[in-house]
Amino acid sequence: MTTTLQPGTGAPAGEPQIVRQSKPGSGTGSASWPVRIGLLVLCIAWMIPALGMLVNSFRPRDEQFASGWWTAFFNPFGSSWTISNYTTVLTSDAAGIPMAQAFLNSLIVALPATVIPILIAAFAAYAFTFMQWKGRDVVFVIIVGLLVVPNQVAFVPLVKLYSGLGLNGTFLAVWLAHIGFGMPLAIYILRTYMSGLPTAVIESAKIDGASHFTTFWRLIMPMSMPALASFAIFQFLWVWNDLLVALIFLGRGDNTVATVALQGLQGQTGAGRELIPAAGYITIIVPIIVFLALQRYFVRGMTSGAVKG
Amino acid sequence: MAIKVVNAVIAILGGIGGAIIIFWILNKLAESLKGRWEDRVKPWMFAGPAILAIAVYLIYPAIVTIQYSFANEDSTQYVGFKNYTDLLTDNTFLQVLLNNVLWIIIVPALTVVLGLGVAVLADRLRARGEKTTKTFIFLPMAISMVGAATIWRTVYDYQPEGAPQTGILNAILGFFGKAPVFWYGQSTLHFNSLLLMIILIWTQVGYSMVLLSAAIKGVPEDTVEAGRIDGAGERRIFFSIIVPQIWPTVITVFITVLIGVMKVFDVVYVTTNGAYNTDVIARRFYDELYTQGNNGYASAIVVILLLAVIPILIYQVRHFRAEEAAR
Numbered sequence: 001m002t003t004t005l006q007p008g009t010g011a012p013a014g015e016p017q018i019v020r021q022s023k024p025g026s027g028t029g030s031a032s033w034p035v036r037i038g039l040l041v042l043c044i045a046w047m048i049p050a051l052g053m054l055v056n057s058f059r060p061r062d063e064q065f066a067s068g069w070w071t072a073f074f075n076p077f078g079s080s081w082t083i084s085n086y087t088t089v090l091t092s093d094a095a096g097i098p099m100a101q102a103f104l105n106s107l108i109v110a111l112p113a114t115v116i117p118i119l120i121a122a123f124a125a126y127a128f129t130f131m132q133w134k135g136r137d138v139v140f141v142i143i144v145g146l147l148v149v150p151n152q153v154a155f156v157p158l159v160k161l162y163s164g165l166g167l168n169g170t171f172l173a174v175w176l177a178h179i180g181f182g183m184p185l186a187i188y189i190l191r192t193y194m195s196g197l198p199t200a201v202i203e204s205a206k207i208d209g210a211s212h213f214t215t216f217w218r219l220i221m222p223m224s225m226p227a228l229a230s231f232a233i234f235q236f237l238w239v240w241n242d243l244l245v246a247l248i249f250l251g252r253g254d255n256t257v258a259t260v261a262l263q264g265l266q267g268q269t270g271a272g273r274e275l276i277p278a279a280g281y282i283t284i285i286v287p288i289i290v291f292l293a294l295q296r297y298f299v300r301g302m303t304s305g306a307v308k309g
Numbered sequence: 310m311a312i313k314v315v316n317a318v319i320a321i322l323g324g325i326g327g328a329i330i331i332f333w334i335l336n337k338l339a340e341s342l343k344g345r346w347e348d349r350v351k352p353w354m355f356a357g358p359a360i361l362a363i364a365v366y367l368i369y370p371a372i373v374t375i376q377y378s379f380a381n382e383d384s385t386q387y388v389g390f391k392n393y394t395d396l397l398t399d400n401t402f403l404q405v406l407l408n409n410v411l412w413i414i415i416v417p418a419l420t421v422v423l424g425l426g427v428a429v430l431a432d433r434l435r436a437r438g439e440k441t442t443k444t445f446i447f448l449p450m451a452i453s454m455v456g457a458a459t460i461w462r463t464v465y466d467y468q469p470e471g472a473p474q475t476g477i478l479n480a481i482l483g484f485f486g487k488a489p490v491f492w493y494g495q496s497t498l499h500f501n502s503l504l505l506m507i508i509l510i511w512t513q514v515g516y517s518m519v520l521l522s523a524a525i526k527g528v529p530e531d532t533v534e535a536g537r538i539d540g541a542g543e544r545r546i547f548f549s550i551i552v553p554q555i556w557p558t559v560i561t562v563f564i565t566v567l568i569g570v571m572k573v574f575d576v577v578y579v580t581t582n583g584a585y586n587t588d589v590i591a592r593r594f595y596d597e598l599y600t601q602g603n604n605g606y607a608s609a610i611v612v613i614l615l616l617a618v619i620p621i622l623i624y625q626v627r628h629f630r631a632e633e634a635a636r
Contacts, residue, residue, distance in 0.1 A: 031433035043445040052463030068475045108317040112324040119328045124359030133352035144629045145622050146367055150572040152611045154370035156604050180366020213336045241453030243575045259455045263579050284456035291451035299519055
């Protein structure tokens with residue numbers, strides 16, 4: 001593309017100066033066909049492993065081991081399909097405990113471990129944003145530093161402490177652990193958001209004689225909803241998907257969560273091996289639904305510039 | 310089962326209600342104090358529970374872990390630096406460290422590059438195409454590493470020669486008349502570690518793509534336009550105009566992935582459990598803590614990990630300070 005410019009000075013009048021300009025190759029809708037095809041291939045490649053597991057989860061045992069999932073995918077009417085993998089793994093003890101039970105345990109672990117830290121962190125974030133106190137900035141810098149500290153630092157002493165208190169294997173043990181481990185990120189996200197709220201509103205509430213407690217509940221909490229939602233999704237997925245904390249503090253008893261049960265099933269070589277794809281989907285279905293339904297908040301949580309250790 | 314559901318509901322409501330009541334009581338206590346004391350105490354009432362949680366679950370255990378790292382396996386006697394010298398002279402542990410270094414070098418860099426590539430290319434699609442592409446690439450981010458490792462069995466699965474192959478890679482080899490390969494056992498040049506890294510990258514590229522895409526869209530159009538008027542080609546515009554402006558985001562993504570990679574555990578634990586020379590620090594830590602029951606080694610491994618994290622920690626704090634100052 002060339003553009004003609006009317007020169008100011010320097011160039012003789014009447015003879016327009018020609019400026020060479022490169023062609024815009026970016027911007028919405030400018031994709032060339034190789035780019036489109038490349039992205040299409042990438043998307044397909046990205047989904048193939050998950051598609052394979054989905055197909056396999058509905059195939060009977062003998063077919064799963066007699067041919068790859070693609071055989072059934074490309075010949076759907078010549079293959080047999082079944083939901084018995086799902087019903088079996090949900091109700092039998094193949095994965096140590098019934099997956100239905102493990103699924104429920106995951107919910108029992110994840111819901112309180114999501115909601116309680118939010119509440120605690122919201123109060124703290126309020127204190128860090130709207131209150132003046134000695135040591136505030138030092139404490140907050142420590143919290144920022146703790147964002148990158150791996151949770152592993154806590155395990156050895158906590159296991160000892162918990163076994164002294166008889167807490168190992170209980171839901172309380174994991175709830176408390178997730179509240180502690182999730183706290184730095186929760187405070188960080190909420191404080192970042194709250195410090196962007198208009199201070200005039202808070203000031204006028206103060207002048208009207210509202211206490212901090214009232215201001216917090218009536219003003220700050222409703223105004224912080226987007227940040228609260230983002231962190232809630234983040235923390236829920238993090239807890240639901242967690243393997244290590246559940247493995248260490250809950251183990252493989254009646255309280256086993258879905259990820260641990262699925263991991264336990266992986267070791268199967270004989271009977272039960274055909275159940276792995278079904279168990280896999282039972283484990284990942286909740287995060288997928290949460291993600292697809294609340295993608296917007298999820299993205300906002302990630303772009304809030306936080307790093308979790 | 311029904312009892313469990315009821316218990317869960319009670320736990321959820323009780324936990325939340327309890328937390329509200331605690332804050333209400335703390336607030337009342339602070340209000341009962343008069344004048345300046347109320348203002349002095351109240352922030353600690355609001356921030357106190359959070360600080361307590363962090364102190365009990367991160368700071369106190371970290372200190373005890375450092376202490377344990379100088380003690381014997383059941384933490385009853387100090388042994389000086391023995392745990393560290395044992396580990397650092399143990400060949401298997403050095404291999405573990407080397408593996409982690411490979412993970413650290415390869416995964417964050419590849420994740421950033423791939424994410425940036427998809428972000429740039431998808432940006433050129435029409436709005437709907439871009440959204441669909443991004444959803445597909447981003448979806449694995451929501452899945453647990455256990456789930457991801459399970460999913461990748463459909464790619465890496467191995468059956469003995471002669472048996473029908475159910476993994477894509479071995480089916481392709483079979484198509485060309487080659488013998489199947491036990492992929493997780495291919496430790497030459499750490500090839501199997503690379504295969505495990507691909508699983509992690511599969512889940513992380515979406516994250517990198519979303520952040521970098523947002524950053525690219527934030528690059529002011531007139532800076533790109535100015536480059537175009539000066540006759541810069543696409544490549545030049547990308548590397549000299551766009552990349553410098555999104556660099557802070559590139560660093561953020563890199564560091565986030567880096568931290569995740571340093572303590573990578575799930576994917577190795579689920580696939581090979583550290584066999585075939587694929588072991589990493591966090592899995593070895595779990596092994597020492599649970600299978601071997603050696604608190605001394607386990608703690609020393611954590612301290613080594615902690616030391617490796619310190620540069621990132623310093624960067625993080627500095628970065629935060631600079632951001633606060635710019636506010």
